[in-house]
Amino acid sequence: MVRRDRVATGVGAVLLLAVAMPVVSMVLAIWDQGHDELSLAFLLQDPRQAGQAGGIASLMISTGWILAVCLAVAVPVGLGCALYLSEQVPPGSRRERGLGFVLDVLAATPSIVFGLFGYQFLAITLGFGFSLLSGGIALSFMVLPLMIRSAEQALRAVPRAHRQAAAALGVTRTGWITRILVPSAAPGIAVGVILSVGRALAETAVLLFTAGYVLRRPDSVMDSGRALSVHIYDMAMNVPGGADRAAATAVVLIAALILINVMIRGLIRPSRAGGHA
Amino acid sequence: MADRWLHRLLWLSAMLAALVLGGIVVLLIGRTAPFIAQQGMELLARQWYPGDGEFGMAAMIAGSLAVAVLALVLAAPLAVALAAWLRYFAPGWLRRPALALFALMAGIPSVVYGLWGLLVLVPWINGWVPPGASWLAGSLVLALMILPLALLVTDAALAQVPPDWLHAGAALALSRVGMLRRVVLPHTAPAIASGVVLQFGRALGETMAVLMVCGNVVQWPGSVFEPVRTLTANIALEMSYAAGDHRIALFASGLLLMLVTMALLALSWRLGRRHHGTA
Amino acid sequence: MKQPPTLELDDVHVRYGEHAAIAHASFRVESGEIMALVGPSGCGKSSLLAGINRLTDTIPGCTTRGTITLDGSPLGQWPDAASLRRTVGMVFQQPNPFPLSIHDNLRFPLAEHGVPRRERDERAEQALRSVGLWEEVHNRLGRSALTLSGGQQQRLCMARALVLEPEVLLLDEPCSALDPMASAAVEELIDSLRGRYTILMVTHNLAQARRLADQVTVCWVDNDCGCVVETGGREQIFTRGRHPVTRAYCAGECG
Known part of the structure; x- marks a missing residue:
């Protein structure tokens, strides 16, 4: 035996x-x-000759814009939806299960479908065109379930006794949510935000036909711009001899993701619980 | 007063989330319904020559299924075996580093998996049986991608096993292999299957890694060493220049992916609920 | 039938890391007798049972010291935990049948221990008869064991321990999770096992100890560590305890 x-x-x-x-x-x-391609110049210069020379500076700027747009949509909507789930819907009710169904389906939806939707609805119907705005919003749709579920978890972890104490003191619902609930759940919500950033940074398919391919530095969110992940794909598949630079970009992307991982671990540590918003 | 406004604001953000899903479904159906009605079974029977107005997707549907099924066949048993091993057989100190490894795997972007496939895996398979970019390459990369999450859901399911049974097993001096085979796995099978079905959905929906290593030739998957093109890769490849019916055909394949995803989700829920029933 | 062995503990300690759950435990359970281990919660009674069949091996950081012998041969020298646990069966506080059919709860351990297929059904029936469950379940052996009532589940767990033909039984508060009716049935069953097995039983229920036990050992907590206060015959412990703790505990004044 x-x-x-x-x-x-x-x-x-x-x-x-x-x-x-x-x-x-x-x-x-x-x-x-x-690693041969990696240097300070690689990080600070804009790409030239379709990426065969120069660096990735403009792509990092584009990526930053896309992330900013994505978070500007996903964080408020996600937090609102999480508050709705944890505060206003009775557990086990039809509305809660319905919203849960929506979130589960969104979480399982293939990213290329978000790309199609972003292209048709944002770029064409709303007229945003191939732009950082289209890309960021399409990406925010994709990370929304992750953002909502992690924020909801953080909100539900706040002890119910706090709520009774607040109610006993005659604090309004608004006061309870803005002054006590959200600040106490802030570290957990921050973890959700960082997780969403990680997911957004890693995503490629959503951006292929929303944010576009343009290598130039963007002037505004209405410009097209290429994210780091799209650059890896394009250099590897479409540019002859681009594998080295694709790999160098991948190293930068992975380094950023590891940094995010470290930040999450720091936030999850209990010593930081109850931190500020 | 303020409370009512807050309530409306929260309700609105919840509606927005629901609207995104509704928007996706309505848009995909709205754009493609007339096209699908007009084409009918042609969408399966014909070849894929979008330039000549032939939009037969059967080969790519088969390609998607073939790549995802082989990936699942490779990854699922491995994930279940490794999760059980980490919990019941491995030395305790190994658990944390191993889980860290799987967290790392789960966090690597799919485009990086694709890059690795392109740089390492495809040349390796090519040295064995050319051309390298193939069904097998796609399934291997996908298997690595879905393995960590399949492992984590299995681990969570195993964590639900009542410790009482394990104590009883130990007191009766039953082998761990025997306990696992007869008691633990049969009991957790629905929960594990529920998680694995979701991973199958992920494998079907994955675009970048598959696009980079599968070779993207539209043909029925015959041998694992031959290139195939999946529905997702097809959308990514042709969307940038598609127009007219061609573009709508790509939206139709997006709709199909969406419907399959929802069906798999429903299956996963059914399996998951059955687990709750018996626990 | 072979005479069951004598179980003897000599200066046994069970520790979880730095913390000693019970220390200096020494007593002797005579062949075929029932020994009740009584005392307040947290005095290490259950840890002591787990130390005897080496279930403590499965808990990280848990160590057992001292000598435990069966008929004079030290358990520490047994080749492996498996053969030890086959000889020393155990039943837990919570009924814990496997989520298998009633029949398979008994046949699975037999299969695991290499009993030939043709003998398994007969031994399962024997075990079910000896716990008085055969008449109740013989026409639904294929049903899940989880459909049985709590008392029936506990008797099934007894049968599952007996089907491996142990010589010693460790019972960890086998009745405390059961209602009074079921508890009485299990008590009757334990009484019927007297003489065939050497039984060491942990219980909180002094009346039960008094009804069942031949010998009683009283445990107590001293300085956050469990210890054995006194061992003696049933009547002696309950009427003429030597130690003040025994007298106080048995009079129900504390604990």
Whole structure:
């Protein structure tokens, strides 16, 4: 009997190695391919010759704009929806289940569908064109369920006793939400925001035909601009000899994602709980 | 007064979220309904020659299914085995670093998976059986992508197993393999299946990684070493220049993806609910 | 039938990391007798039971020291926990049947321990008869064990322990999660096992200890650590306890 368990233990170790190997290979291969291109100039210069020369500075600016637009939509709408779920809808009610259904479907929707929707509705119908605005809003639709669910979780974690205390003091619902509930849940909501940033940074398909391909530095959110992730795809697939620069861009993107990961871990640490908004 | 305004504001943001989903569905159906009605079964029977007005998607539907199914076949058993192993067999100190590894895998952008596939996996398969960019390459990359999340849902399902059963098993000196096979896995199977179905949906909907490694030739998937084109890759490739019926055909494939996603979600819920019933 | 062994504990300690759950536990359960282990919660009674069949091995940081012997042979020298746990069966406070059919709850452990298929049904029936469950369930053996009532589930768990033909039984408050009727049935069952198994039973219920036990051991908490106060025959402990704690506890004045 015990021998079976020992065999299983060994087999599992082999499986873990089999999974870890490609992941390590991925990190090493991309570093190996890209690190020669990495330099301060790569980060500070704009791309030239379709990206074959120069750096990625304008792409980082475009990415920043897209993220800013995305958060400007997703954070207020997401927080509002999370408050609606946690404060105004009775648990288990039809409205709660209905909204839960909407969020689950949105979370499972393929990103390319958000791309199609963003193209048709934002770029064409609303006339935003291929722009950072279209891209950011389309992306905000995609991260909305993640943002809402993490904010909702943070709000529900605030002890109910606080609410009774507030009610006993005659605090209005608005006062309770703005002065006590949201500030106490702020660290958890921040985690949701950062998670959403990570998801948005990693996304490519949504942006292909909303934000566009243009390498230039954007002047406003109505300009088209290329995100880092789209650049990786384009350099790897469409530009001959672009693999090195695609890999270098991937290194930058992964570094940003790791930074985000570290920030989340810092926020989740309990010593920071109850921080400021 | 202020309370009523706040209430309306919150209601509005909730409606906005619902409107996004409603908008997606209405737009996809609205744009494609006349086209689908006009084409009918042609959409399955014909070939894909959008220039000549032939919009047969069968080969790409088959391509999407083939790539996703093989990815699931590779990843799901591995994810379940690894999750069970980490919980019941592996030394305790290994759990945290292993879960950190899977969190890292889950966070890597799909375009980076695609890049790795392009730089490492495709040349490797090419050295074995050309051309390299193939059904197999797509499934391998997708398998790596869905593995961490499938593993995490399995781990969560295993965490729900009552510790009483494990104590009883230990007191009766039953092997862990036996407990897992006869008691733990049968009990958690619906919850695990519910999570795995969702991952299948993710594999079907994935665009970038598949686009970069599958070769994108429109043909029925014959051998795993041959290139295929998936519905998602097709949208990404042709949307930038498609016009007229061609563009609407791409929206129709988007609608199909959306419907399949919803069906899988419904299946996942059914499985998940059954689990609650017996627990 | 073979005479069940004598179980003897000599200066046994069970520790969770730095914290000792019980220390200096020494007593002897004679062959075929029932020993009740009584005392307030948190005095390490359950930890002591888990130390005997080495369930403590499965808890990280938990260690057992001291000598535990069956008929004089130290358990520490047994080749593996599996054969030990087959000889020393255990039943828990909460009924914990597996989510399998009634029949499979008994056949699965037999299969795991390599009992040939043709013998399993017969041994399962025997075990069910010996816990008085056969008449109640023989026409629905294929039904899930979770459909049984709490008392029936607990008797099934007893049957599951007995089906492996142990010589010693450890019972960890086997009646405390049951209603009075079910509790009486399980008590009757334990009484019927006297002489065939050496039984060590943890209980909170002094009346039950008095009805069932041949010997009683009183435990107490001293300085946040469990200890054995006194061991003696049933009547002696309940009427003429030597230690003041025993007298106070049995009089229901504290604990």
